[in-house]
Amino acid sequence: MEYTVPPNTRIGHVHLKVADLDRALGFYQGLLGFQLMQKYGTQAAFISAGGYHHHIGLNTWYSKDAAPANIHSPGLFHTAILYPTRKDLAAVLKRLNDAGYPLTGASDHGVSEALYLDDPDHNGVELYWDKPHDQWPFDEQGNLQMVTERLDLAGLLKELTE
16 A cells, blocks of 8 residues: 555754854844744754744754855755745845845746745755645646746735735
């Protein structure tokens, strides 16, 4: 019998190797707004949204002062951070714009809207919100038809004025 993972299973957290812990905290805590839950000396930190024990772990155990991984090497493509609403995604876009932090992409996937950027260690980061399920694109047979189309960033920012 084929095993399938239980439907309520979730990804609990991601733990990233970083070259400089303070620089990584400046990005994830200072810019993106995650809360520092615990710091282990100068080598590791655990951060979260809403007081959870940690959504992101950061450490320099094997990577202190190391160069970023080669883009063509196997490894994590990106960490995806799910925002509860479109307005929340607009607010983080405004923070990034105000800080002059560059995006590497912005897409409407039919099921979600996503902003893409790199953290200071060149780890990919996706910031996104999921559209309501009844707005997802399905074909006539009921198969999900995700897309990658240009995200209207100006339209997204209008969420903050409505």
